[in-house]
Amino acid sequence: MRAAWRPRALDPLLPRAIPLPRPAAGDVLLCVPGAAGVYRRKRPDPESFDASWCAADRHELHADLTGPDRAAALDALLTAWEEHLVPWPPGADAEAVFTWPSRDAALVPVLRGHGLTPQRVAAVRPAGRTVPWPRRAPEACVRPLGPADLEAAAALWLAELHWEAQFGSCVIRPSTARNVGRQLAGALGWVAEAGGRLVGLLAVEDPRRTAWAARLARARHPGYLTSLMVSPAYRGSGIGTALVRTAHAALEEAGCTVTMLHYAALNPLSAPFWHRCGYRPLWTTWTGPAHRGRVNGARASVPPG
Template structure:
């Protein structure tokens, strides 16, 4: 909830009425513009903080008597949502606004957040988690986040210029093709392989409803007018999957990059017995070439920090980190005694 009163913005914090303060619009604009300048000096593809706030659906959380603030939102997922495979039923997402990358300000802000939010969030989000988004080059924040119980979770990486090179020619019986309704069962099988692998490293949950959720998502993707799924087949056997959201379908993640209309790779995987043979490299090169031909020059994707295969693969494919996402599970913010 957000109320505008004269030249002030009143933003109540989720926990209780005593947990918010009135922030004057000039003060908030100064903080946003200062953060935007700092972000842009780190990486020219980082967006303006004001854009993240507006397009990301964030509210201000301003701590009384403290210099910093948080962009903050909570979200609840239904058990049948595709996102429920990767996220808890209830989540809190934060982006810190601190001056000049100050560990002391961030530490102070997180101490206040735990005291103000912890008790109620612990009850409301008992099976949830808090996620902190920081520019990947904000390494000064790492010790503070560790001290407060946050652990590295995922990276949002970006490839900004694809070029118009043709995809590598298939060889050894490898064929890369757009998925159609005839491929639906193969797509679901490959997607389940991706989920099974990621669940080993704790990045998602492979539950009783996973198969049904993936089935529904697959048919929705195949019904799009624009091609969304590509498959790799080796001598007629499906071995690889790449799912791409074109700009019309990725408004949420687009707020985190300074460009118009990025594409987003939402799923990618190679069958376990076919990894390490160059199939993934050729599949993603094919998709890159098709996106470039259609005029999409910026691509985003998330990969798990704990996945030992992700970072080197995407780096070789010319992606670089843009944002680091840190996770704090609800039991940690309820019971941890920060020092």
């Protein structure tokens, strides 16, 4: 009999297990050979900051794969999930979402076969990894974010969100600008100043409030980086790297054993930059029109167990 699969065998920075959420009102419990799942539908408050990070109608699948053939089990679970999804018209503010460990490459053909594509990556960096020095000294002064910087810093963050929105990782809503300002008002952050104006911003979540991130990674005290933006004219000048080095030093001094962040999987700039800074993918969020079934009606390609 094959031993039960453990996430840490795949990636030592994953938690010991991937538990299903406790069922809530409206959840649908799914059970197929070798897997169990929870289908949860969410409609975030449009005035909340969460609404800027997902569709207005979000259909989530949470999975526990217990059988010896995990690819076949996931294929069956996705099929069972699709049977509960109500088709939505093209262009609807809706999405089907499934998040799973990035290194589980054996399941990628199954996910692609069901019409899902990578949307966001949760990346992790263990403390102590060195960030390479910029190729040349940045043409800017890096200093802590202060109250007088909030308006300009919020404009930088909002510009970053508009850039990210084209990759599907966020949604610009009427409440987004207001919530960006609120987030920055209580954030720990640093700015880069050149020629008398802000050209870079990095913000992190207060390390005393990041216990939630321990559900994603094996970490006693995780740090979380919420935003990095460098004005287009200054990209490639070393400002981003200087901001990241400053933030890492502060988080490690605060006792953070890992730092996490999310980036858009389709952003051509994010992955290369963050990987150079010592981050690697831990979780990938897949999204797509799961209500339409498999790609072109073809059966998902399931590797032999």
